[in-house]
Amino acid sequence: MSDYKGKALSWQIVNGAVELALHREPCNEIGSLALEELERFVRALPELAKTAHAVIIHSTLAAGFSAGADLRELYHRSQAMQKAEAARGVREFLERIHAVMNAIDALPLTTIAAVHGVTFGGGFELALVCDIIIADRMARFCFPELRLGLIPGFGGIPRLKRDLGNAVVRDLLLTGRSFNVMKAQQIGLVSQIAAEGESLRVARATASQVGKFDRATTAAAKAFLKPIPYDELKREIDIFCDLYTRPAVEEGLRKFVENEGPQPYLP
Amino acid sequence: MPTTENTLDEILTLAAAHFKVPREKLTPDDDFFKALGIDSLQALDLLTRLEHHFRIELPDYELQGVSDFRTLAQRIQSRL
Numbered sequence: 001m002s003d004y005k006g007k008a009l010s011w012q013i014v015n016g017a018v019e020l021a022l023h024r025e026p027c028n029e030i031g032s033l034a035l036e037e038l039e040r041f042v043r044a045l046p047e048l049a050k051t052a053h054a055v056i057i058h059s060t061l062a063a064g065f066s067a068g069a070d071l072r073e074l075y076h077r078s079q080a081m082q083k084a085e086a087a088r089g090v091r092e093f094l095e096r097i098h099a100v101m102n103a104i105d106a107l108p109l110t111t112i113a114a115v116h117g118v119t120f121g122g123g124f125e126l127a128l129v130c131d132i133i134i135a136d137r138m139a140r141f142c143f144p145e146l147r148l149g150l151i152p153g154f155g156g157i158p159r160l161k162r163d164l165g166n167a168v169v170r171d172l173l174l175t176g177r178s179f180n181v182m183k184a185q186q187i188g189l190v191s192q193i194a195a196e197g198e199s200l201r202v203a204r205a206t207a208s209q210v211g212k213f214d215r216a217t218t219a220a221a222k223a224f225l226k227p228i229p230y231d232e233l234k235r236e237i238d239i240f241c242d243l244y245t246r247p248a249v250e251e252g253l254r255k256f257v258e259n260e261g262p263q264p265y266l267p
Numbered sequence: 268m269p270t271t272e273n274t275l276d277e278i279l280t281l282a283a284a285h286f287k288v289p290r291e292k293l294t295p296d297d298d299f300f301k302a303l304g305i306d307s308l309q310a311l312d313l314l315t316r317l318e319h320h321f322r323i324e325l326p327d328y329e330l331q332g333v334s335d336f337r338t339l340a341q342r343i344q345s346r347l
Contacts (some may be wrong), residue, residue, distance in 0.1 A: 027308065057281065063308050076315040118308060140315050140325075177326040180315050264307050266327075 004041070008034040011041060017054040017207040018045075018109075019200075025065040030122045031070030033051055033261070042103045049109055053215060054207035057130060058114040058200045065115040066123025069153070075253040083245065090244050094237045095155050097122075098207060101155045104130040105228050110210040114203035115139050116196075119176070125154035130162070131222060131225065134192045135181045136199040141189070142178035147266045148252040154239040158232035164188055176266070177261035190235075268347055274321070275340035279318055282313060282336075295337040302336075317343060 003012040008024040017260040020041060022028040030038075048055075060066045062118075078086040104111060104126075113127035116136040124141055127133050143160075145152050160169045168187045172179070194202040210218065243249060256264065269277075275295055283290040286303040291303055300310065310328070317339075318325055323346040333339055 076298050106340060137319070138315055140311055175326065175328065177328055178311065178314075179324065181317070183324060185323075210273065262307060263310070263331065267331075 003052070004044065006037040006040070009035045009041065009137070011044070011048075013048065013052050013103075015204065015208060016052055016211050017056050017204065018048050018052045020055060020057045020061040020093045021059060022057070022066060022078065026059060026067070027067035027118055028059055028123060029070035029073075030066065030097070030126070030225040031073035031183075031201065032093075034070070035093065035100070035165070038100045039096065042100050045103065045107065049107070052217075053111060054109055055104070055107065055111045055130075056114055056200070056207055057111070057126065058203065058205045059116070062117070064117025065119040066126060067114070067118050068093040068121025068123045068144075070123075071148075071253060072257050075257045077111065078253075081189045087241060087245050091237065091241050093241060097154050098233055098237065101125065101129045102228060102230070102233070105159075105226070108215070108222070110207070110218060110222070112203045112206055114194075115197040116199050121145060121152065121156075123152045125152060128156065131226065132183040132192070132197050132205045133184075134194055134206065135184060135190045136194045138183055139181045139184070139190075139199075140178050141180075141184055142176070143173055144176045144178075144266050146173060146257060147176040149246065150243055150252075151236065151240055153236065155233050155236065157230040157236055161232070162226070162229055221253040270343075271340055271344045273320070274344050274347070276338060277320065278317065278336055278340055283315060284298070285316060293309070294337065296335050298334045299336055299339065302332055321347060323347060 004010055007021060009022050011018055011020045011123050024034055035064055079146055112132045112134060113130035114134050115127050117125055119139055119252040120142045121144060126141060151157060158183050164187055180191055185193055192202060279293045281291060283293055284304055288303055315338055325343060325346055329342050
Protein backbone atom coordinates (compact mmCIF):
# COMPACT_ATOMS: atom_id res chain seq x y z
CA MET A 1 0.00 0.00 0.00
CA SER A 2 1.82 3.16 -1.18
CA ASP A 3 -0.37 5.46 0.87
CA TYR A 4 -2.62 5.15 3.90
CA LYS A 5 -4.82 7.49 5.90
CA GLY A 6 -5.52 6.31 9.44
CA LYS A 7 -6.82 7.83 12.65
CA ALA A 8 -3.45 8.10 14.37
CA LEU A 9 -1.11 8.28 11.42
CA SER A 10 -0.90 8.39 7.64
CA TRP A 11 1.79 7.78 5.07
CA GLN A 12 2.55 8.59 1.45
CA ILE A 13 5.58 8.56 -0.81
CA VAL A 14 6.85 12.06 -1.69
CA ASN A 15 9.87 12.39 -4.00
CA GLY A 16 11.09 8.90 -3.15
CA ALA A 17 10.71 9.24 0.61
CA VAL A 18 7.99 7.61 2.68
CA GLU A 19 6.52 10.35 4.84
CA LEU A 20 4.88 8.95 7.97
CA ALA A 21 2.74 11.69 9.53
CA LEU A 22 1.52 11.41 13.13
CA HIS A 23 -1.76 13.22 13.74
CA ARG A 24 -3.58 11.88 16.79
CA GLU A 25 -4.80 14.66 19.11
CA PRO A 26 -3.83 15.92 21.61
CA CYS A 27 -0.14 15.11 21.05
CA ASN A 28 0.26 11.73 19.31
CA GLU A 29 0.02 9.65 22.46
CA ILE A 30 0.97 6.06 21.63
CA GLY A 31 -1.77 3.71 22.78
CA SER A 32 -3.49 0.71 21.24
CA LEU A 33 -4.77 2.58 18.18
CA ALA A 34 -1.40 4.11 17.30
CA LEU A 35 0.26 0.73 17.90
CA GLU A 36 -2.12 -1.03 15.50
CA GLU A 37 -1.47 1.57 12.81
CA LEU A 38 2.29 1.47 13.38
CA GLU A 39 2.12 -2.31 12.92
CA ARG A 40 0.22 -1.74 9.69
CA PHE A 41 3.00 0.64 8.60
CA VAL A 42 5.69 -1.94 9.38
CA ARG A 43 3.80 -4.56 7.37
CA ALA A 44 3.69 -2.15 4.42
CA LEU A 45 7.39 -1.30 4.60
CA PRO A 46 8.75 -4.14 2.39
CA GLU A 47 6.52 -2.95 -0.45
CA LEU A 48 7.27 0.73 0.22
CA ALA A 49 11.01 0.00 0.25
CA LYS A 50 10.86 -1.15 -3.37
CA THR A 51 10.33 2.42 -4.54
CA ALA A 52 11.49 4.60 -1.62
CA HIS A 53 15.03 5.37 -0.46
CA ALA A 54 14.17 7.08 2.85
CA VAL A 55 11.55 7.35 5.57
CA ILE A 56 10.65 10.62 7.29
CA ILE A 57 8.61 10.47 10.49
CA HIS A 58 6.99 13.76 11.52
CA SER A 59 3.91 15.19 13.25
CA THR A 60 1.26 17.47 11.78
CA LEU A 61 0.14 18.64 15.24
CA ALA A 62 1.24 22.01 16.60
CA ALA A 63 1.81 20.61 20.10
CA GLY A 64 4.74 18.51 19.02
CA PHE A 65 6.10 15.25 17.70
CA SER A 66 4.66 12.98 20.40
CA ALA A 67 3.99 13.08 24.14
CA GLY A 68 4.81 9.36 24.35
CA ALA A 69 2.86 6.40 25.69
CA ASP A 70 -0.84 6.93 26.30
CA LEU A 71 -0.70 6.81 30.09
CA ARG A 72 -4.41 7.48 30.48
CA GLU A 73 -5.28 4.41 28.40
CA LEU A 74 -2.67 2.36 30.28
CA TYR A 75 -4.08 3.42 33.65
CA HIS A 76 -7.77 2.98 32.80
CA ARG A 77 -7.24 -0.42 31.14
CA SER A 78 -5.22 -1.61 34.10
CA GLN A 79 -7.93 -0.50 36.50
CA ALA A 80 -10.48 -2.62 34.64
CA MET A 81 -8.44 -5.81 35.03
CA GLN A 82 -6.99 -8.08 37.67
CA LYS A 83 -3.35 -7.19 38.40
CA ALA A 84 -1.91 -10.32 36.78
CA GLU A 85 -3.98 -9.79 33.66
CA ALA A 86 -2.94 -6.10 33.49
CA ALA A 87 0.72 -7.08 33.80
CA ARG A 88 0.36 -9.57 30.95
CA GLY A 89 -1.31 -6.88 28.86
CA VAL A 90 1.55 -4.46 29.49
CA ARG A 91 4.13 -7.06 28.48
CA GLU A 92 2.22 -7.90 25.32
CA PHE A 93 1.97 -4.18 24.43
CA LEU A 94 5.70 -3.69 25.02
CA GLU A 95 6.65 -6.72 22.94
CA ARG A 96 4.50 -5.44 20.07
CA ILE A 97 5.86 -1.88 20.20
CA HIS A 98 9.41 -3.23 20.43
CA ALA A 99 8.79 -5.28 17.28
CA VAL A 100 7.68 -2.08 15.52
CA MET A 101 10.64 -0.07 16.78
CA ASN A 102 13.13 -2.82 15.91
CA ALA A 103 11.70 -3.13 12.39
CA ILE A 104 12.08 0.62 11.75
CA ASP A 105 15.54 0.58 13.35
CA ALA A 106 16.66 -2.25 11.04
CA LEU A 107 15.24 -0.81 7.80
CA PRO A 108 17.75 -0.78 4.93
CA LEU A 109 16.52 2.75 4.10
CA THR A 110 17.73 5.97 5.71
CA THR A 111 15.25 7.01 8.38
CA ILE A 112 14.82 10.58 9.56
CA ALA A 113 12.80 11.90 12.51
CA ALA A 114 11.69 15.49 11.89
CA VAL A 115 10.64 16.67 15.33
CA HIS A 116 9.23 19.82 16.89
CA GLY A 117 7.65 20.75 20.21
CA VAL A 118 7.00 17.99 22.73
CA THR A 119 9.16 14.93 22.03
CA PHE A 120 8.70 12.99 25.24
CA GLY A 121 8.92 9.39 26.45
CA GLY A 122 7.71 6.97 23.80
CA GLY A 123 7.74 9.77 21.22
CA PHE A 124 11.39 10.39 21.99
CA GLU A 125 11.98 6.64 21.68
CA LEU A 126 10.33 6.63 18.24
CA ALA A 127 12.71 9.41 17.16
CA LEU A 128 15.66 7.44 18.59
CA VAL A 129 15.07 4.48 16.27
CA CYS A 130 15.69 6.79 13.30
CA ASP A 131 19.13 7.25 11.76
CA ILE A 132 18.99 11.05 11.85
CA ILE A 133 17.07 13.38 14.14
CA ILE A 134 16.33 16.82 12.72
CA ALA A 135 14.74 19.11 15.27
CA ASP A 136 13.18 22.50 14.97
CA ARG A 137 14.26 25.25 17.32
CA MET A 138 11.28 24.74 19.64
CA ALA A 139 11.66 20.98 20.10
CA ARG A 140 11.83 19.78 23.69
CA PHE A 141 12.93 16.32 24.78
CA CYS A 142 12.30 14.36 27.96
CA PHE A 143 12.29 10.90 29.47
CA PRO A 144 9.89 11.51 32.40
CA GLU A 145 9.30 7.84 33.24
CA LEU A 146 11.33 7.72 36.46
CA ARG A 147 9.20 10.56 37.79
CA LEU A 148 6.30 8.07 37.72
CA GLY A 149 8.26 5.12 39.10
CA LEU A 150 9.02 3.49 35.74
CA ILE A 151 11.77 3.32 33.16
CA PRO A 152 11.33 4.05 29.45
CA GLY A 153 9.69 0.99 27.94
CA PHE A 154 9.87 1.43 24.16
CA GLY A 155 13.62 0.83 23.86
CA GLY A 156 14.80 4.19 25.16
CA ILE A 157 17.66 3.25 27.46
CA PRO A 158 19.47 0.79 25.13
CA ARG A 159 19.16 3.22 22.22
CA LEU A 160 20.26 6.23 24.26
CA LYS A 161 23.27 4.20 25.42
CA ARG A 162 24.00 3.32 21.81
CA ASP A 163 24.09 6.97 20.77
CA LEU A 164 25.23 8.98 23.80
CA GLY A 165 27.78 8.91 26.59
CA ASN A 166 26.61 7.08 29.70
CA ALA A 167 27.07 10.11 32.00
CA VAL A 168 24.65 12.15 29.89
CA VAL A 169 22.19 9.26 29.76
CA ARG A 170 22.26 9.01 33.55
CA ASP A 171 21.55 12.74 33.93
CA LEU A 172 18.60 12.65 31.51
CA LEU A 173 17.13 9.45 32.91
CA LEU A 174 17.73 9.88 36.63
CA THR A 175 16.46 13.48 36.78
CA GLY A 176 13.67 13.01 34.22
CA ARG A 177 14.22 16.62 33.17
CA SER A 178 13.22 18.06 29.86
CA PHE A 179 15.79 19.82 27.70
CA ASN A 180 15.84 22.00 24.61
CA VAL A 181 17.30 21.52 21.16
CA MET A 182 20.56 23.31 21.91
CA LYS A 183 21.28 20.81 24.67
CA ALA A 184 20.14 17.96 22.40
CA GLN A 185 22.62 19.00 19.73
CA GLN A 186 25.39 19.60 22.28
CA ILE A 187 25.14 16.03 23.61
CA GLY A 188 25.01 14.53 20.11
CA LEU A 189 21.39 13.52 19.93
CA VAL A 190 20.25 15.97 17.26
CA SER A 191 22.46 16.44 14.22
CA GLN A 192 20.60 19.25 12.47
CA ILE A 193 18.56 22.15 13.85
CA ALA A 194 15.85 23.73 11.71
CA ALA A 195 14.10 27.06 12.16
CA GLU A 196 10.72 26.98 13.86
CA GLY A 197 8.26 25.05 11.67
CA GLU A 198 10.95 24.00 9.18
CA SER A 199 12.00 20.53 10.35
CA LEU A 200 10.00 18.68 7.68
CA ARG A 201 11.43 20.87 4.90
CA VAL A 202 14.98 20.23 6.18
CA ALA A 203 14.22 16.50 6.47
CA ARG A 204 13.00 16.44 2.85
CA ALA A 205 16.23 18.11 1.69
CA THR A 206 18.24 15.55 3.66
CA ALA A 207 16.21 12.67 2.22
CA SER A 208 16.79 14.04 -1.26
CA GLN A 209 20.55 14.06 -0.63
CA VAL A 210 20.72 10.46 0.64
CA GLY A 211 18.62 9.40 -2.35
CA LYS A 212 21.57 10.17 -4.64
CA PHE A 213 23.63 7.31 -3.23
CA ASP A 214 23.77 3.61 -4.06
CA ARG A 215 21.17 1.91 -1.89
CA ALA A 216 23.17 -1.25 -1.18
CA THR A 217 26.11 0.86 0.03
CA THR A 218 23.85 2.94 2.26
CA ALA A 219 22.29 -0.21 3.72
CA ALA A 220 25.72 -1.77 4.39
CA ALA A 221 27.01 1.43 6.03
CA LYS A 222 23.92 1.70 8.18
CA ALA A 223 24.10 -1.91 9.37
CA PHE A 224 27.78 -1.37 10.29
CA LEU A 225 27.16 1.97 12.04
CA LYS A 226 24.01 1.15 13.95
CA PRO A 227 23.85 -2.30 15.54
CA ILE A 228 20.60 -3.04 17.32
CA PRO A 229 21.05 -3.93 21.02
CA TYR A 230 18.52 -6.78 21.04
CA ASP A 231 19.63 -8.33 24.36
CA GLU A 232 19.36 -5.04 26.23
CA LEU A 233 16.00 -4.31 24.61
CA LYS A 234 14.63 -7.61 25.92
CA ARG A 235 16.07 -6.86 29.35
CA GLU A 236 14.34 -3.48 29.31
CA ILE A 237 10.94 -5.14 28.90
CA ASP A 238 11.64 -7.41 31.89
CA ILE A 239 12.73 -4.50 34.12
CA PHE A 240 9.74 -2.39 33.07
CA CYS A 241 7.31 -5.22 33.83
CA ASP A 242 8.90 -5.87 37.23
CA LEU A 243 8.57 -2.20 38.16
CA TYR A 244 5.07 -1.87 36.74
CA THR A 245 3.52 -4.23 39.29
CA ARG A 246 4.55 -2.08 42.28
CA PRO A 247 1.81 -0.06 44.06
CA ALA A 248 3.92 3.12 43.80
CA VAL A 249 3.56 3.02 40.01
CA GLU A 250 -0.20 2.65 40.15
CA GLU A 251 -0.32 5.59 42.56
CA GLY A 252 1.92 7.72 40.33
CA LEU A 253 -0.18 6.96 37.28
CA ARG A 254 -3.37 7.72 39.20
CA LYS A 255 -2.06 11.12 40.25
CA PHE A 256 -0.90 11.84 36.71
CA VAL A 257 -4.23 10.87 35.16
CA GLU A 258 -6.46 12.52 37.75
CA ASN A 259 -4.45 15.74 38.01
CA GLU A 260 -6.49 18.70 36.82
CA GLY A 261 -3.98 21.42 37.69
CA PRO A 262 -2.25 23.59 35.12
CA GLN A 263 1.00 21.63 35.51
CA PRO A 264 1.16 17.85 34.94
CA TYR A 265 1.83 15.64 37.94
CA LEU A 266 5.52 14.91 37.48
CA PRO A 267 7.42 15.00 40.78
CA MET B 268 24.71 40.89 34.59
CA PRO B 269 21.09 42.11 34.33
CA THR B 270 19.15 42.71 37.54
CA THR B 271 16.18 40.58 38.48
CA GLU B 272 13.96 43.53 37.54
CA ASN B 273 15.55 43.62 34.06
CA THR B 274 15.02 39.89 33.71
CA LEU B 275 11.42 40.16 34.85
CA ASP B 276 10.76 42.92 32.34
CA GLU B 277 12.23 40.85 29.50
CA ILE B 278 10.09 37.84 30.49
CA LEU B 279 6.91 39.92 30.52
CA THR B 280 7.75 41.50 27.16
CA LEU B 281 8.57 38.14 25.54
CA ALA B 282 5.47 36.42 26.95
CA ALA B 283 3.18 39.29 25.93
CA ALA B 284 4.53 39.33 22.39
CA HIS B 285 4.40 35.59 21.85
CA PHE B 286 1.01 34.93 23.39
CA LYS B 287 -0.44 38.18 22.01
CA VAL B 288 -1.43 39.72 25.34
CA PRO B 289 -1.05 43.49 25.86
CA ARG B 290 2.20 44.02 27.78
CA GLU B 291 0.58 46.59 30.08
CA LYS B 292 -1.93 43.98 31.28
CA LEU B 293 0.79 41.73 32.71
CA THR B 294 2.14 42.29 36.22
CA PRO B 295 4.97 40.47 38.04
CA ASP B 296 2.70 38.65 40.46
CA ASP B 297 0.24 37.40 37.86
CA ASP B 298 -0.37 33.67 37.53
CA PHE B 299 1.07 33.21 34.07
CA PHE B 300 -1.22 30.30 33.23
CA LYS B 301 -4.22 32.57 33.78
CA ALA B 302 -2.75 35.84 32.54
CA LEU B 303 -1.56 34.32 29.28
CA GLY B 304 -4.39 31.78 28.99
CA ILE B 305 -1.96 28.90 28.47
CA ASP B 306 -1.93 25.19 29.28
CA SER B 307 0.97 23.00 30.38
CA LEU B 308 2.19 22.36 26.81
CA GLN B 309 2.23 26.08 26.08
CA ALA B 310 4.06 26.64 29.35
CA LEU B 311 6.79 24.29 28.08
CA ASP B 312 6.87 26.34 24.88
CA LEU B 313 7.37 29.48 26.99
CA LEU B 314 10.13 27.79 28.98
CA THR B 315 11.93 26.84 25.75
CA ARG B 316 11.63 30.39 24.39
CA LEU B 317 13.00 31.81 27.65
CA GLU B 318 15.91 29.36 27.61
CA HIS B 319 16.79 30.46 24.08
CA HIS B 320 16.34 34.15 24.91
CA PHE B 321 18.53 34.09 28.02
CA ARG B 322 20.86 31.34 26.67
CA ILE B 323 20.40 29.21 29.77
CA GLU B 324 19.21 25.74 30.72
CA LEU B 325 16.40 25.73 33.26
CA PRO B 326 15.31 22.21 34.27
CA ASP B 327 11.53 21.98 34.41
CA TYR B 328 11.62 20.52 37.93
CA GLU B 329 12.88 23.88 39.17
CA LEU B 330 9.56 25.32 38.02
CA GLN B 331 7.34 22.80 39.79
CA GLY B 332 4.70 24.82 41.61
CA VAL B 333 5.90 28.10 40.09
CA SER B 334 3.13 30.02 38.36
CA ASP B 335 3.97 33.71 38.80
CA PHE B 336 6.32 35.80 36.67
CA ARG B 337 8.32 37.12 39.62
CA THR B 338 9.37 33.67 40.88
CA LEU B 339 10.04 32.59 37.30
CA ALA B 340 12.37 35.57 36.94
CA GLN B 341 14.19 34.59 40.14
CA ARG B 342 14.71 31.04 38.86
CA ILE B 343 16.08 32.36 35.56
CA GLN B 344 18.27 34.91 37.35
CA SER B 345 19.93 32.12 39.30
CA ARG B 346 21.05 30.56 36.01
CA LEU B 347 22.45 33.71 34.36
